[in-house]
Amino acid sequence: MAETLVPQPASDGSAERLARIRAGLSARHSRERRFRFYGIAAIAAALGFVAILFTMILYKGLPAFTQATLEVEVFFDPEVISVDPMPVQQQGQSQAEFRRAMTDWQRQATMVNWNRIVEAAVRNAAPGTEADSRQLLSIVETNARFELRDRFVADPGILGSTARVKMLASANADNWLKGNINRDLPDAQQQLAAPARELADRLYENGHIRFAFASHIFTNVDSRSAPASAGLAGAFVGSLYMMLVVIVLAVPIGVMSAVYLEEFAPKNRLTDLIEVNINNLAAVPSIVFGLLGAAVFINYFRLPLSAPLVGGLVLTLMTLPTVIIATRSALRAVPPSLRQAALGLGASKTQTVFHHVLPVTYPGILTATIIGVAQALGETAPLLLIGMNAFVAQIPGTPLDQSSALPVQIYLWQGNENRNFFEARTSAAIIVLLGLMLTLNAIAIFLRSRLERRK
């Protein structure tokens, strides 16, 4: 109806123009659709990577949290365990002398052929097995004998009695029972001899081997001789010490540095240079900080190798720019009216900053700190250069003791020769590490929302 009322003037060429526009439309719209598809594909790829990564880690790592565990009656046979009575400290005997006597006695206890005790217990649990001694012991973790010894040393009165003892099955037995190794492979490629495999199956069937929650992952330290019993406790404590060092040093230094640069420093060439310097430091590869640590802390100041203190110092220097940058942007976001109000009431510059401006930025600083600490927690490369990749089989007592760290432990475990077993173990360690980082981030988000609401 309206078309007839307003005829298109043909003279100005607009009909031809419209025709040209229309001719191109379908191609342009399909280009548009294609472009949008690329966008969706890119997002799908990114999300897909996240999904694959987490699925892979969980799929590989979760089975490692349960482990084949042997539970048998153990007879502490006095014929096999023939040692002197435990020494008692004499009057006038020096600490060193007594310790030596004690060590001698413990050495005696260690010399006992505990494997015979273990073997007897296992044979008792699976009567008539064809496995010889060596094959039989290959399904029990090698640290079982130390556990029996420790039990005896702790309570020598146990001699001659029977106790129910849980011990870990060996890594190879765990592989076999979990099906981590192809059961159809020929003998030569199997990790366990045929009678041992048969024995493991039998113990599993009669309930002496069960899959139990592997709490030792959290309580034990790393172990080379007894891989099935290797745990993260040492690395965890090492990481904890490093995080403490980072928090104690990076946060106050970083915050104060940011306060100075943002609130007090004159704006000139020098502060400009400092700003560039800090931004650059934030992007310097982490391994360069490792080199700094190796050259300065280890080689120049002669601080001990593999010590969490040194690791913490290196990570502090790495985290510092993050804290400074975040604090500065938090300070920048504080409205100038707040400063003017405080200054107008007669507060000095320092009072204004510390009493009025800084408290407003706490949520921002807190979040940045936690994110920085989480980043530091996952850092590996610089720690390798200050010797934290050394094998350490004890929980560090102080930040100056030798120690490993969680990410370094992952690095060490992924390189273990027993791939079948350690792939799962490494993934489990990754789950623990990611879990910790996730917790830290969740805390950051929670605290930020709480603090911001209170404001």
Added chain:
Amino acid sequence: MNTALVAALLLLLLGFAYQAGWSRSRSLATTGGRLHSRPVYHGSLAAIWALVPALLVLALWTLFGTTATRAYIIAQLPAEIASQTGAALEGAIARIRQIESGFGVVGETAPYENAAAQALREFRLLTFAVVLASAAGTGAIGLWLARRRITTALRARNEVEKAVRIVLIACSVVAILTTVGIVASLLSEAIRFFTFVSPADFFFGTVWNPRFSTTGSGPSGEYGLLPLLWGTLMVAGIAIAVALPIGLMTAIYLSQYARPRVRSTIKPIVEVLAGIPTIVYGFFALVTVGPFLATLGQSLGLQIRATSALTAGVVMGIMIIPFISSLSDDVIRQVPRAMRDGSLGLGATKSETIKRVILPAALPGIVGAFLLAVSRAIGETMIVVLAAGNSPYLRLNPGEPVSTVTVTIVNQLTGDTDFASPQSLVAFALGLTLFAMTLVLNVAALYIVRRYREQYE
């Protein structure tokens, strides 16, 4: 116990000085008119005056105490033992320390040892008492001086604030010292390395074969940087090839197409990739991506190794995606809306607007993000340590293993070589190269991004 005693002394000094300053100013206020600063500041100022000298004394002792004690022990030893060197001397010293500590040593103690231990015990007690006393003394003098200075007119607050300012400046200097420390340590160790190997052989050499020599018989092996540099660039190139299109398209889609709800859900999920430790990526590459690419290559008739430049590059690319996407997102969102509306108002489709107006406008910022991503890729360590195969040869095929600068730094410094050998020192020359490369990239990127921000502010 000693630490506890020192801490107790310091606390006591702090409390006492603060109290003294506070009450003195307070009493002045009641008798002699208006104070310039509140008593809190007088207290704090007195505490600073008391603590700083005491801390100085203690710091001096921690610096020189061990050396002094050691010298004293050696002085107590009979001449024929004191003239020994190395392990024998150290053993003798350790024995005396152990006897002195009351823990005892194994075996009979020689009479001279007992005497030395006894002397050492007295020496320790004496020096400790002296140090403690002088710390307390200097603290007291400081306090006395500070207290004498207190008048109603004393600008205590300004002085305390000056002290605070000094602490703040000291903290800011840490960041500068870090850079100085990096440059100084890398340079000095690299120069030591260049006394073994000429810079020309290092920078232009095409063979990397440092041959770990346990005998330590001078410089052996060849230290050509080029194979490592080539590997680094190849892996970084592959990483960028993966990350740039995915990251950029993700940023474009999230900022231009996605609804706010979709955006606020997907953005954090993508950024999860940025929080994952690199060692985890390395493991992922080794266990999943490498075998996958190898199988894929096999089915395509290509020879791809499980650990190769390709594996490391692809996984590094995944790691860099959120880095590129969030930086580009920032940059794209800074392009004024008016620019976008201008194009849409002319009848351009969204994709035409993005390709022809928004991206050209955001280009400097995106280039900055790109440079930062390259810098991160060449400095990345753990992924390449685990997944690049560590094979320092000049090869063109990305399906073959390579080695990179960072991998080699780790290899050279985690072996059991002498720190002063060229095999170890070369790590610092490599680190210097790496630092210089990333410095140039970072500064260029920061400069470009800053200029870009200013343009739209």
Added chain:
Amino acid sequence: MHMPSEKIVPSSDLYAISSSTVRTPDESPRPVRVTARDVSVFYGAKQALFDVSIDIPEKAVTAFIGPSGCGKSTFLRCLNRMNDTIEDCRVNGRIELDGQNIYDAALDVVELRARVGMVFQKPNPFPKSIYENVAYGPRIHGLAKNKAELDAIVEASLHKASLWSEVKDRLNEPGTGLSGGQQQRLCIARAIAVSPEVILMDEPCSALDPIATAKIEELIDELKQNFTIVIVTHSMQQAARVSQRTAFFHLGNLVEEGPTDMIFTSPGEKRTQDYITGRFG
């Protein structure tokens, strides 16, 4: 995301379009180019425009005036569906361009915007050369067959925008290097280059100084020979100077609409009277 059918309540063809011609002060009645009936706009739950109905005559300048926030810009942006780009924005009612419903699913928004061009409040040249700025529209729409044709379009558009003499020697310099007034004329040239039938101008002079404003006003006066122009302005003097018809908006309502001289001399509504005499605004 372009789902025009969602943005509009299905309207029947029962709308009787009252008049097909509109009187302008200087000339005889003119044919209507754009017709709006009962247009309401919502941002989320908030209604910004209430049942606006208006006819816009061809080859004349129609001015929308009113205090800020009255909905005049919102309505202007409905005319080439720029409101589509705003999240949560919903348009009800019917708007026709040459009798065709522009919110119809069958109509391509790209084509619509090629026919209804727009000039914005702040000059927004693209970060490209002057030439590329003007050539942008013809290029994306494929209007020129070859370089010579494109050159001709660019030159003609710059002429029409009275900018040619000022920039002909520096066509390759960036458009952002021009002065504010020149930038706005460049944006007008950019819009003209597509030869739209209608040009919408959203307060085109609000960011300019008086001299630049005068130039733009002069230009608008010339452009009305060839184009149908709708201009939003907060300056009543400007509306009086450049427009033939004026519509007064207040609080989302179209209060009154008519020949400019009539609106300014004998408004029918008290609110219009109050506004033009400066009681509020």
